[in-house]
Amino acid sequence: MYKIVKAEKLADIIYLMDVHAPRVASHCEPGQFVIVKMDDKGERVPLTICDYDREAGTITIVFQAMGASTTRMAELKEGDSFRDFVGPLGCPSEFVHEDIEELKKKKMLFVAGGVGAAPVYPQVKWLHEHGIEADVIVGSKTKDLLILEKELESVSGNLYITTDDGSYGRSGMVTTVIEDLVKNEGKHYDVCVAIGPMIMMKFVCLLTKKLELPTIVSMNPIMVDGTGMCGACRLQVGDEVKFACVDGPEFDGHLVDFDQAMTRSRMYKTEEGRKALKLQEGDTHHGGCGVCGGDN
Amino acid sequence: MADVLKQVPVREQDPEVRAKNFEEVCLGYNQEEAMDEATRCLECKNAKCIAGCPVAINIPDFIREVKKGNIEEAYKVISRSSALPSVCGRVCPQESQCEERCIRGIKGEPVSIGKLERFVGDYALEHDIKPEGAKEKKNHKVAVIGSGPAGITCAGDLAKMGYDVTVFEALHELGGVLVYGIPEFRLPKHKVVAKEIGKVKELGVKFETNVVIGKSVTIDQLIEEEGFEAIFIGSGAGLPMFMGIPGENANGVFSANEYLTRSNLMKAFDSSYDTPLAAGKKVAVVGGGNVAMDAARTALRLGAEVHIVYRRSEEELPARVEEVHHAKEEGIIFNLLTNPKEILVDENGSVKGMRVVKMELGEPDASGRRRPIEIPDSEYEIEVDTVIMSLGTSPNPLIASTTKGLDINRRKCIIAEEENGQTSKAAVFAGGDAVTGAATVILAMGAGKAGAKGIDEYLSNK
Numbered sequence A: 001m002y003k004i005v006k007a008e009k010l011a012d013i014i015y016l017m018d019v020h021a022p023r024v025a026s027h028c029e030p031g032q033f034v035i036v037k038m039d040d041k042g043e044r045v046p047l048t049i050c051d052y053d054r055e056a057g058t059i060t061i062v063f064q065a066m067g068a069s070t071t072r073m074a075e076l077k078e079g080d081s082f083r084d085f086v087g088p089l090g091c092p093s094e095f096v097h098e099d100i101e102e103l104k105k106k107k108m109l110f111v112a113g114g115v116g117a118a119p120v121y122p123q124v125k126w127l128h129e130h131g132i133e134a135d136v137i138v139g140s141k142t143k144d145l146l147i148l149e150k151e152l153e154s155v156s157g158n159l160y161i162t163t164d165d166g167s168y169g170r171s172g173m174v175t176t177v178i179e180d181l182v183k184n185e186g187k188h189y190d191v192c193v194a195i196g197p198m199i200m201m202k203f204v205c206l207l208t209k210k211l212e213l214p215t216i217v218s219m220n221p222i223m224v225d226g227t228g229m230c231g232a233c234r235l236q237v238g239d240e241v242k243f244a245c246v247d248g249p250e251f252d253g254h255l256v257d258f259d260q261a262m263t264r265s266r267m268y269k270t271e272e273g274r275k276a277l278k279l280q281e282g283d284t285h286h287g288g289c290g291v292c293g294g295d296n
Numbered sequence B: 001m002a003d004v005l006k007q008v009p010v011r012e013q014d015p016e017v018r019a020k021n022f023e024e025v026c027l028g029y030n031q032e033e034a035m036d037e038a039t040r041c042l043e044c045k046n047a048k049c050i051a052g053c054p055v056a057i058n059i060p061d062f063i064r065e066v067k068k069g070n071i072e073e074a075y076k077v078i079s080r081s082s083a084l085p086s087v088c089g090r091v092c093p094q095e096s097q098c099e100e101r102c103i104r105g106i107k108g109e110p111v112s113i114g115k116l117e118r119f120v121g122d123y124a125l126e127h128d129i130k131p132e133g134a135k136e137k138k139n140h141k142v143a144v145i146g147s148g149p150a151g152i153t154c155a156g157d158l159a160k161m162g163y164d165v166t167v168f169e170a171l172h173e174l175g176g177v178l179v180y181g182i183p184e185f186r187l188p189k190h191k192v193v194a195k196e197i198g199k200v201k202e203l204g205v206k207f208e209t210n211v212v213i214g215k216s217v218t219i220d221q222l223i224e225e226e227g228f229e230a231i232f233i234g235s236g237a238g239l240p241m242f243m244g245i246p247g248e249n250a251n252g253v254f255s256a257n258e259y260l261t262r263s264n265l266m267k268a269f270d271s272s273y274d275t276p277l278a279a280g281k282k283v284a285v286v287g288g289g290n291v292a293m294d295a296a297r298t299a300l301r302l303g304a305e306v307h308i309v310y311r312r313s314e315e316e317l318p319a320r321v322e323e324v325h326h327a328k329e330e331g332i333i334f335n336l337l338t339n340p341k342e343i344l345v346d347e348n349g350s351v352k353g354m355r356v357v358k359m360e361l362g363e364p365d366a367s368g369r370r371r372p373i374e375i376p377d378s379e380y381e382i383e384v385d386t387v388i389m390s391l392g393t394s395p396n397p398l399i400a401s402t403t404k405g406l407d408i409n410r411r412k413c414i415i416a417e418e419e420n421g422q423t424s425k426a427a428v429f430a431g432g433d434a435v436t437g438a439a440t441v442i443l444a445m446g447a448g449k450a451g452a453k454g455i456d457e458y459l460s461n462k
């Protein structure tokens, strides 16, 4: 069992937890993820490692309550435990193994959408600790859903916040901000790292391709084992099929087939939606309507 | 007394009933039936069956005890050579091992050695008969990677010798393929697998789940930082292969591993578990091995019409005869000498069919089996909503790529000596599917035993 030493609600349906998992904490690096399973009947849910404390042996996760498992997970409190917590999985971000002096010559731009701020944070923090200041754009639907602003501020070079509805920071999508920075504000970047919903990553990549800005994305397909055993996480990257859990989760965004990836991640939409609905409505939902979906 | 040329029939669930449930198909012998069947054994002096058994169980010896009704004694005879009789009695390909060589088989049916082994194993589980533990402890720490049959056997043997053993398992359950691959209706998880593993726990073996060696910790770190003096790698061959044909990434195309893992390990067939499985209404399973049969029979139980699509003929089907027979009885449709060319995808990205081509058998290839060749202009389409690829698996490169000095061959298998499991790296031993590529439970178990012996010799001479 893996004890939750801190549980906090960051925003509507977004939760942060620190979990005691010393084996994971002693070996993880930015870009990697864990798989958690809350109890006997829970799903194996992949979540990016948002922060780690090697001494305390804890891992920070941030998740959005989207479906059956994450909604049940949201009810866990400090002192409760996860039944399973495995990791670190996947490959660390490429820069972790690059020469620091070479890295310092590069200007990096991070683009986070929604909960994507969570996986972006450890990367920017790692760079900051190694003397590299990266610029960060965080996009959120609205002010109330913005997370980790303070944390990001303390480790980023320039932090640009934008909300879809203009309720805070700049107004509009992250792509608008990238375009503004590069085209109108004379910024130059050598690498972009975009993490967020697939649709956001797709549009960021379409733009950065035009801007000739190499872009790395962190893919979050449906997974089962996370060790290369099932192929559920496979993606088309250029002319190769890759398993995101072992070959990724980070890939060259200009090579990823996002449309296929998005179709694949909708695989369980209706079925899971029904389960989520059953959970919300208890016995009052008898199913069979076939259209309720229930997964907003 | 019944016809001595015939086996005492074993009770099975009716095909029509079992096609709709996940309960075990074969119900096994009771004591009376087992003792009856045992009397058919001639107790040959030069027993050919023993030579057919990869771990050389003294078959006539254990059957003699069954004949007398001394089941506990029979269990002791088996457990000298095998750690998992309840498992092996269910899943071993006896028809091509011990039973194939049985003298009785010349004129009539061979002695039903597998069903007798299963009876003895289950008796020991029910009556809580334990293997003997170590007389004295040895002060050496050994790590075993993987809790499949190879790892479990190696750990059990080492514990009996007195070693301090820890098993590291990547998944959240113990058992390897026995829990994630082979379905409940062939091998019950609680009643059999968990109990067999429970016995190994009682020998004092420690288990750590959720540890991916190569990610959570490396082999070199286990040795240098955690004080393990020898390592056994039994990490299996879990990496699924795909065909590389168009449409393979469509929704509704699974590896057999994914389909079976969702159903077996994550219990997707039971709606009280969170993990979903889009089971399909009309399913094509591509391949003809045990794994394909398991995937097909699982899909059938989840309510689908199921077709096995295999490029050779019935004779070449690599699956066990019993499994093919059961699959047919349950209503699986066999499309033999047929090979997929393309998976057809609808406008939503989901599978709507498969374009296949007819095959014929040509000259024998390297494996000695006649090579299938396409018949020109014989392509046609079949309508399916789900395709399960069961084309075989290979070892996961994760461990080899993170361990200094561990050599692998072209097929990504770890290179190890057969008699003692020694790899190219000092203090590191390996066995099972990780070394041979996908094989059988009993071979993995045999390799686990050899590895335990190798480690014992290595540590005794240290």
Ligand SMILES: Cc1cc2nc3c(=O)[nH]c(=O)nc-3n(C[C@H](O)[C@H](O)[C@H](O)COP(=O)(O)OP(=O)(O)OC[C@H]3O[C@@H](n4cnc5c(N)ncnc54)[C@H](O)[C@@H]3O)c2cc1C
Binding pocket: A033, A043, A044, A045, A046, A047, A048, A049, A062, A063, A064, A065, A066, A067, A068, A069, A070, A071, A115, A118, A119, A219, A220, A221, A222, A223, A249, A265, A266, A267, A268, A269, A272, A273, A276, A295
């Ligand atoms: C490597 C990786 C890292 C991730 N990191 C994070 C993270 O740090 N924080 C976080 O909140 N989420 C993260 N995710 C996504 C997270 O795993 C899914 O949201 C979660 O599995 C949904 O589980 P559920 O049972 O609650 O939802 P389900 O009931 O399974 O699904 C709810 C809805 O979400 C969709 N869905 C299912 N799985 C995914 C997925 N992987 N991505 C997008 N949509 C999905 C379904 O189609 C459905 O509509 C990550 C995924 C991966 C693969």
Ligand SMILES: Cc1cc2nc3c(=O)[nH]c(=O)nc-3n(C[C@H](O)[C@H](O)[C@H](O)COP(=O)(O)OP(=O)(O)OC[C@H]3O[C@@H](n4cnc5c(N)ncnc54)[C@H](O)[C@@H]3O)c2cc1C
Binding pocket: B091, B092, B093, B145, B146, B147, B148, B149, B150, B151, B168, B169, B170, B171, B175, B176, B177, B178, B181, B182, B183, B211, B212, B213, B214, B234, B235, B236, B237, B238, B260, B290, B291, B294, B320, B396, B398, B399, B431, B432, B433, B434, B438, B439, B440, B441, B442, B444
């Ligand atoms: C569906 C199916 C049906 C089969 N049917 C039969 C049958 O009827 N009869 C028969 O004899 N054989 C059958 N087999 C084959 C048989 O199951 C295997 O040959 C046997 O299980 C191999 O045992 P193993 O211990 O080498 O590996 P496995 O059983 O594969 O166990 C390996 C274990 O190691 C773990 N592992 C892998 N990598 C790591 C890591 N890096 N760190 C920690 N742990 C790790 C895995 O999670 C797994 O639990 C079948 C196989 C399948 C898939």
Ligand code: SF4
Binding pocket: B040, B041, B042, B043, B044, B047, B048, B049, B050, B059, B060, B063, B101, B102, B103, B104, B111, B113
């Ligand atoms: S070969 Fe057959 S008859 Fe002879 S000892 Fe073995 S099981 Fe008995």
Ligand code: FES
Binding pocket: A222, A223, A224, A225, A226, A227, A228, A229, A230, A231, A232, A233, A234, A243, A244, A245, A246
């Ligand atoms: S999640 Fe199973 S192979 Fe990647």
